[in-house]
Amino acid sequence: MSEPRLDESVLMSLKEVMEDEYPLLLETFLCDSQERIRLLQQAIANEDAPAVRNAAHSFKGSCSNMGAALLAGFCKQLEEAGRTAQLAQAPALLSAIEAEFAAVRELMQAPH
């Protein structure tokens, strides 16, 4: 794996910007991400390629903001699958996203 799970330098600058509200940012991200994953599951179940693309795009953006580079990478692949309406790999990518998100959540929730 070339991409880090969590980019420490990004997290450092987020702490600097957010100060006391840093924990709130993490919590918002985690909470929002669960909603994104639910939307992805739904879109894949419905084989709705544009919905897959949009949800993956949006999730990708916030992952990159939070330094979750690996997760952002998976989202990008799923977004591309949605864009080209080739959803064969989508369930596998979704599983990868779910697993990676669980790992990220664990790291973020760990005491700092």
Add this chain to the structure above:
Amino acid sequence: MSEACTVLIAEDNAADRLLLSTIVSKQGHRVLVAGNGAEAVELFQQERPQLVLMDALMPVMDGFEATRQIKQLAGDELVPVIFLTSLSETEALVRALDAGGDDFLSKPYNKVILQAKLGAMLRMRALHSTVLQQRDLIVKHNEHLLTEQRVAKAVFDRIAHAGCLHAPNIRYLQSPFALFNGDLLLAAFTPSGGMNIFLGDFTGHGLPAAVGAMPLAEVFYGMTAKGFSIADVLREMNQKLKRILPVGVFCCATLLHLNLHQRVLEVWNGGLPAGVLRRKRDGTQHALISRNLPLGIVEAERFNDHCEVFAIEEGDRILLWSDGVPECSNVQGEMFGEERLRELIAASRHENLYDSVRDGLQAFSGEQQDDMSLVEIAVVDEASLPRQSMPVSGSTKQSPLDWSASFDFRASTLQAFNPLPFLMQWLLEVQELRPLAGTLHTILTEVFSNALEHGVLGLDSALKADANGFAAYYHERQQRLEQLKEGWVRLSFDHRPDQQGGALTIRVSDSGGGIPQHVLQMNTPSTPFSGRGLRLLHELADQCWREEGDGSLNIRVRWQHE
């Protein structure tokens, strides 16, 4: 660093929204947040933020549509919209630009770049708003100026309309606001049924060019109505302008006097393009050349009021124009030019002279231009024109009815002074004579010029038999008058009341022995250019006779009680 302002953030992702709003508010701005495009439009209407950060893909309404609506709501105001999307996504980029997006910011957000972009956009906004303010100010100033011009024009029109530009023998082309381009066109009847026409072109544009117009118009109308010669009018105009205008501002002008019963055209041109006198009889043209400095440049002592004199016949036409005519340009910026104008005049049929020039100008330039004046005056029978009544000062006093008076005008006075306007003003103190003012002025003009030209100067009317002789006659008149050492004209007036009303007797004698007997006898055939005046006296007067003793000419005019 730009000033603090209100920034609207439209982003459906809660974490991104929180992050972005924290960064922006830490840079000192007030933040409004919206979770989708529809909320963003709503918030924009309520709060009018100065800048928008806009996510592209959002539920309910996407960022492209929201941007379109916000730009429309903003109207003239520049509200920069920065799209929150990566530059690598070409399709989204194009749609964002189409919708009116001004810049892009890609994730992950970098606070330094965000700050720089906000700063740049707010500076652009400030510049734009300065431009708008200045534009609005200019619009306001311009409206103000136009209002002032309308008022000034209304005042001026009241004076200008005292004239006779509407007379059936005058046609002209002039923009209603030509006054503010410095062009001035005036026309008025003289008391004896002739006509004076003035075309002037002040240097410069706008108000400075218009200020001199008012006093010129007053002088022109006032003196024309009282029967002053155009040389008198010109001297007064020049002196007035010289006194009131700053150095460097002057008026190029042509002044014409059409004496319709003597069929004489007097012309003075100072600085205007040479107009044209076109003969009906043979189509020949005479250029009315500028031989003088424009009005308002030299002091009274140096001013030359000498006019050129032409014999005219019914049907002859005079065309005058200002610089604006040859200088009028077409869409390619090419000028119409003097040469094209002269060719047009030469090629046009006589009766279509004015129309040809007007149509030629319009065909060339495509539209009527503001700063040109073109006027054509046709020589017509004076009976076809309406008569002006003479303005008189002082009106309610009782009339002097029983009196006589005599005036002698000797050589040096005859050289420089035209007594007729003063005699007229004085005669019209007899209120009952006022309806006859035009007739009296015509009679006085005739008898005075007869006495002067034949009696004192010894000129022979036979000279005036053809056009060349005519010019020679007036040249000779000028010469002899300048060299005049002795001689006199006597005008005696005698007014008496009678049972029906009253009678004014005018007696004219001169140092040359008065009028020869044979001239008064009407069985001699009159040539085109002479004898007309005396025939006119017979028509106008109640009685007209010659005294054997001193050769004086006597004219009696009666009036009756109502």
Add this chain to the structure above:
Amino acid sequence: MPISSIASADGQELTISIQGRFDFGAHQEFRDAYEKVAVTPKSYVIDMKGATYLDSSALGMLLLLRDHAGGDNARIRLLNCNSDVRKILSISNFEQLFQIG
């Protein structure tokens, strides 16, 4: 600079050269050309060799110079006028006020 002026060695004569269009746009420059000079010349030369055009406001500016140079006592020569410029001067009969050569 479209308008420049140069004084003769003895300071008795100032030559003002005009380049291009001589119209209202040249107003300030033309004034500066005779007002902002160290000498008090007895006569003036306006060199019109480079002047392509002249309008009525330029005539006004010439009158201002004439006034500055003593009005009726002013000695001003206009040199090297092309035919267009000469025509405009002659319609206005400015040869009565200026020496035109």
